[in-house]
Amino acid sequence: MTTTTAAAVPRPGIRLSKPVKVAAILVAWVxxxxxxxxxxxxxxxxxxxxPLHEWLNEVNDTVGANRNSSxxxxxxxxxxxxxxxxLVTFVQALISQPxxxxxxxxxxxxxxxxxxxxxxxxxxxxxxxxxAAGGFVFFGLQGLWQxxxxxxxxxxxxxxxxxxxxxxxxxxxxxxxxFNALVTPVLDFMQTMPTFVYLAPLTLLFLIGPASxxxxxxxxxxxxxxxxxxxxxxxxxxxAVEATDxxxxxxxxxxxxxxxxxxxxxxxxxxxxxxxxALSMVTIAALIDAPGLGKTVIKAxxxxxxxxxxxxxxxxxxxxxxxxxxxxxASNRVRQVGTTHRFRRPVAxxxxxxxxxxCYMSYTYVWAAEFPDQAGVGRxxxxxxxxxxxxxxxxxxxxxxxxxxxxxxxxxxxxxSLLVESPWWLVGAVVVLLAALIGTVRTAVxxxxxxxxxxxxxxxxxxxxxxxxxxxxTLLVMVLGVVVxxxxxxxxxxxxxxxxxxxxxxxxxxxxYLVPFLALFSATRFTAIVAAVVFAAPVAIKIVAxxxxxxxxxxxxxxxxxxxxxxxxxxxVQLPMARSSLTLxxxxxLIYVLSMVVVGGLVGAGALGYDVVAGFSxxxxxxxxxxxxxxxxxLGIMLDRIARxxxxxxxxxxxx
Amino acid sequence: MRxxxxxxxxxxxxxxxxxxxxEKIGDTGSTGSSAAAANCGTFNLAINPWVGYExxxxxxxxxxxxxxxxxxxxxxxxxxxxxxxxxTGEVDAVVxxxxxxxxxxxxxxxxxxxxxxxxxxxxxxIGWYVAPWMAEKYPDITDWNNLNKYASMFxxxxxxxxxxxxxxxxxxxxxxxxxVKNLKLDYKVVYAxxxxxxxxxxxxxxxxxxxxxxxxxxxxxxxAELKLAKVNLPAYTAGCDADAAKIACDYPEYDLDKIVSKKxxxxxxxxxxxxxxxxxxxxxxxxxxxxxxxDKMSAADAAKKWVEANPDKVKAWLAQ
Numbered sequence: 001m002t003t004t005t006a007a008a009v010p011r012p013g014i015r016l017s018k019p020v021k022v023a024a025i026l027v028a029w030v031x032x033x034x035x036x037x038x039x040x041x042x043x044x045x046x047x048x049x050x051p052l053h054e055w056l057n058e059v060n061d062t063v064g065a066n067r068n069s070s071x072x073x074x075x076x077x078x079x080x081x082x083x084x085x086x087l088v089t090f091v092q093a094l095i096s097q098p099x100x101x102x103x104x105x106x107x108x109x110x111x112x113x114x115x116x117x118x119x120x121x122x123x124x125x126x127x128x129x130x131x132a133a134g135g136f137v138f139f140g141l142q143g144l145w146q147x148x149x150x151x152x153x154x155x156x157x158x159x160x161x162x163x164x165x166x167x168x169x170x171x172x173x174x175x176x177x178x179f180n181a182l183v184t185p186v187l188d189f190m191q192t193m194p195t196f197v198y199l200a201p202l203t204l205l206f207l208i209g210p211a212s213x214x215x216x217x218x219x220x221x222x223x224x225x226x227x228x229x230x231x232x233x234x235x236x237x238x239x240a241v242e243a244t245d246x247x248x249x250x251x252x253x254x255x256x257x258x259x260x261x262x263x264x265x266x267x268x269x270x271x272x273x274x275x276x277x278a279l280s281m282v283t284i285a286a287l288i289d290a291p292g293l294g295k296t297v298i299k300a301x302x303x304x305x306x307x308x309x310x311x312x313x314x315x316x317x318x319x320x321x322x323x324x325x326x327x328x329x330a331s332n333r334v335r336q337v338g339t340t341h342r343f344r345r346p347v348a349x350x351x352x353x354x355x356x357x358x359c360y361m362s363y364t365y366v367w368a369a370e371f372p373d374q375a376g377v378g379r380x381x382x383x384x385x386x387x388x389x390x391x392x393x394x395x396x397x398x399x400x401x402x403x404x405x406x407x408x409x410x411x412x413x414x415x416x417s418l419l420v421e422s423p424w425w426l427v428g429a430v431v432v433l434l435a436a437l438i439g440t441v442r443t444a445v446x447x448x449x450x451x452x453x454x455x456x457x458x459x460x461x462x463x464x465x466x467x468x469x470x471x472x473x474t475l476l477v478m479v480l481g482v483v484v485x486x487x488x489x490x491x492x493x494x495x496x497x498x499x500x501x502x503x504x505x506x507x508x509x510x511x512x513y514l515v516p517f518l519a520l521f522s523a524t525r526f527t528a529i530v531a532a533v534v535f536a537a538p539v540a541i542k543i544v545a546x547x548x549x550x551x552x553x554x555x556x557x558x559x560x561x562x563x564x565x566x567x568x569x570x571x572x573v574q575l576p577m578a579r580s581s582l583t584l585x586x587x588x589x590l591i592y593v594l595s596m597v598v599v600g601g602l603v604g605a606g607a608l609g610y611d612v613v614a615g616f617s618x619x620x621x622x623x624x625x626x627x628x629x630x631x632x633x634x635l636g637i638m639l640d641r642i643a644r645x646x647x648x649x650x651x652x653x654x655x656x
Numbered sequence: 657m658r659x660x661x662x663x664x665x666x667x668x669x670x671x672x673x674x675x676x677x678x679e680k681i682g683d684t685g686s687t688g689s690s691a692a693a694a695n696c697g698t699f700n701l702a703i704n705p706w707v708g709y710e711x712x713x714x715x716x717x718x719x720x721x722x723x724x725x726x727x728x729x730x731x732x733x734x735x736x737x738x739x740x741x742x743x744t745g746e747v748d749a750v751v752x753x754x755x756x757x758x759x760x761x762x763x764x765x766x767x768x769x770x771x772x773x774x775x776x777x778x779x780x781x782i783g784w785y786v787a788p789w790m791a792e793k794y795p796d797i798t799d800w801n802n803l804n805k806y807a808s809m810f811x812x813x814x815x816x817x818x819x820x821x822x823x824x825x826x827x828x829x830x831x832x833x834x835x836v837k838n839l840k841l842d843y844k845v846v847y848a849x850x851x852x853x854x855x856x857x858x859x860x861x862x863x864x865x866x867x868x869x870x871x872x873x874x875x876x877x878x879x880a881e882l883k884l885a886k887v888n889l890p891a892y893t894a895g896c897d898a899d900a901a902k903i904a905c906d907y908p909e910y911d912l913d914k915i916v917s918k919k920x921x922x923x924x925x926x927x928x929x930x931x932x933x934x935x936x937x938x939x940x941x942x943x944x945x946x947x948x949x950x951d952k953m954s955a956a957d958a959a960k961k962w963v964e965a966n967p968d969k970v971k972a973w974l975a976q
Contacts, residue, residue: 046833046847047900061762064743065766065767199737200737204744207741207744208731208741286732287705287732287734288733289731289732295732298705299732301852302707302949303707303877303950304856305952363681364680364681365679366680366681393860394863397864408813409813514852515852515856518852518857519859519860522812522857522860523814523848523849523854524813525813526813601847601849602849602850602853603848603850604814604848604849604853606846606849610826610847613849613850616734616736616826617734617735618827619736622736
């Protein structure tokens with residue numbers, strides 16, 4: 001992070017007047033808005049295109065037309081495709097698809113459950129092994145064994161490739177500031193560019209099949225691996241590195257002897273985040289024929305079959321929770337290296353033999369290969385979900401309609417009129433001034449560049465509409481984050497109860513809950529906001545809870561001893577001390593909200609989200625969809641840089 | 657620890673004992689490839705994401721597999737990507753195409769990777785619809801001339817002081833903004849963004865008797881659940897939609913057709929002949945779509961049921 005310039009700004013004098021200045025700018029904005037609103041708004045109707053959009057269409061067409069003759073395709077993309085296809089097909093042959101002339105995969109359900117349990121025990125502990133075995137048996141009981149294994153095969157392949165590329169790049173970014181500065185915007189781009197935008201081009205480059213689905217997944221899943229590995233390497237205490245340097249170790253020795261061992265635990269967390277990100281792509285990848293649970297969700301949605309979609313969504317949630325707990329246990333275990341139990345070796349060998357026997361049986365016997373067909377549990381879950389949905393739709397929709405109208409008229413509409421109806425130069429000036437005031441000259445320059453590029457996309461007005469929704473959604477996320485996060489941080493029991501619900505909110509595909517949300521809130525911008533909050537709030541809540549818990553117990557005890565009541569303790573001690581967590585929560589909340597803009601487009605949000613969806617669906621709108629995707633990325637970068645500049649932890653010192 | 661080992665040993669023994677009694681894989685003669693497969697080969701059928709399409713594709717796939725011995729590979733793809741697949745050789749046929757003149761121009765005329773393979777016999781109708789209770793309570797609402805009278809009823813949080821016209825699925829071409837403007841209607845087009853959103857809106861409209869007017873189309877399985885009433889716009893005449901900005905007439909009736917890859921057509925195999933000959937009515941499709949959407953049958957079972965009930969139609973396709 002290049003924020004060394006921040007330290008040069010003399011702080012004390014400015015600090016007092018800063019909020020006043022910000023307020024002054026906002027008041028001036030409203031005052032200028034009154035006479036000028038409705039002019040220079042740069043509006044573009046949904047069916048219209050700008051020359052840029054048309055040019056992008058042409059580029060896309062040219063690529064398509066030359067696909068079969070260009071040597072780049074014949075010798076480069078085709079080779080990559082063949083390699084990845086082979087990998088995925090091989091994993092599928094092992095666990096999900098009939099293979100090698102057999103009507104079933106090599107490993108049946110018993111074998112897979114045994115292997116998963118064994119691995120979980122070996123790298124984690126008994127508790128996660130039981131959880132993993134239980135979770136996997138649950139897929140079978142849901143009647144979704146094969147679909148789950150297809151999803152697992154694709155996810156594992158994407159994760160394997162992500163790590164193979166991501167960890168070395170992450171180490172490099174950890175060691176080299178220059179490479180880190182180079183790669184950060186690329187990673188921002190990969191994480192915020194909506195998948196819908198690059199699905200069609202991917203199938204053009206890598207054809208329809210597992211390769212395209214895997215690459216779509218890994219574009220989104222690889223950045224956490226790179227970022228967290230780099231962070232891990234950077235967090236290794238300087239003293240440890242200097243000590244080895246002074247002993248005359250070579251660069252390679254420092255890396256393998258000090259840096260990697262000391263950052264191993266954090267790198268495993270990167271693996272964990274990569275898996276979660278890969279699982280969140282399951283439904284979207286299904287749009288280009290990726291096999292697995294995503295297809296079940298999409299198919300069910302065509303007939304608005306909420307129950308079936310929920311059943312499949314639940315399987316994704318269970319898979320995410322199992323993989324999350326196992327990798328977390330593995331990273332905790334890495335920390336306690338050296339405390340191996342005396343009997344661990346023989347037990348490991350014994351269980352290994354047991355696992356091998358299970359594998360053999362699932363290879364040989366039908367009962368252990370094909371999960372006994374009793375989808376009773378799945379059907380019960382579907383029916384339950386249907387009943388709850390129906391009840392909510394009929395009983396709650398009057399109340400939810402009122403909430404929707406309140407938020408829309410009191411908060412969203414005024415904000416949107418201010419942003420959308422202001423002339424572009426007014427909004428641009430306000431944003432750049434705010435950036436300069438809150439951050440540095442550098443922040444202001446970045447912001448100005450983003451504003452200019454937003455105008456360049458030809459989608460200024462749509463961007464402002466989306467920005468209004470994003471701000472409202474992020475506000476709601478932060479309110480939830482602080483309230484629930486503080487509660488969880490202060491109360492272990494609450495944490496234990498709420499955490500699985502948060503995991504579900506993060507990993508349940510949005511497509512599953514769109515139908516009930518649409519029924520409750522109609523096809524409106526508010527529905528899009530609610531969907532974004534469901535997805536983004538868990539992250540904010542978890543970060544705040546973590547921050548509150550991280551405050552040392554002695555501080556809290558001292559405050560209590562000094563006679564603070566609970567309210568004072570929270571507002572005067574815990575929240576201020578967790579301030580850097582609050583900033584991080586706002587930042588991550590914002591990024592997650594932005595990643596739901598496209599889903600919002602499916603439920604009535606219009607604006608950029610709809611542009612992206614329409615671009616994915618109609619050839620002549622392709623270029624516009626791409627431009628809309630770029631606009632979302634630009635909004636993300638702009639808001640992220642301003643938010644980072646305002647973060648208190650940022651100004652004193654960056655890393656090194 | 658000793659206990660754990662004991663448990664493990666016991667488990668191994670138990671598993672081994674129960675295992676030996678089971679049926680082995682490959683015991684029962686596996687289905688194996690049938691003799692007819694040789695002359696048809698693999699047939700890559702795109703499945704576009706709506707139920708009507710799936711119904712058509714399921715019947716074609718069922719007949720191709722059962723009567724022609726083809727190996728049918730179904731690929732779940734959006735339209736754009738399916739057409740792209742003609743060029744790359746990954747898709748052989750798209751069996752329900754709604755207009756898409758831009759795609760025809762690009763892939764049939766320019767890249768020459770696709771060819772048209774005739775009508776499916778289905779007629780596609782696009783227009784503005786209201787829930788049945790509205791047509792009953794306000795009988796004259798189905799005439800566009802009266803729409804302004806009711807505009808205030810359709811106001812929502814999204815449409816400001818105008819009535820809301822709920823537009824829809826981004827996959828379909830819409831002229832609605834131009835229509836609203838040129839017919840001087842006091843409405844604002846609001847983009848719901850998906851078929852799911854449209855269906856949910858109409859369902860809630862009927863259940864809660866809240867006014868909704870929106871873009872919809874048939875054949876569509878949902879119309880079997882709720883018979884929406886179509887609003888009559890100024891009738892379509894040839895050429896009235898030539899200038900997109902000046903459109904003031906209803907949507908044309910679409911002749912839904914089949915598109916196949918050039919290679920697939922040139923090979924002229926049995927699967928191609930079947931696709932070319934395939935033809936049925938909206939009612940036929942609605943029946944199969946109902947099996948899938950309402951009776952929750954699998955696409956293959958739904959196709960089987962229809963084929964067995966309509967042997968004559970199937971025979972006619974195969975005779976050609």
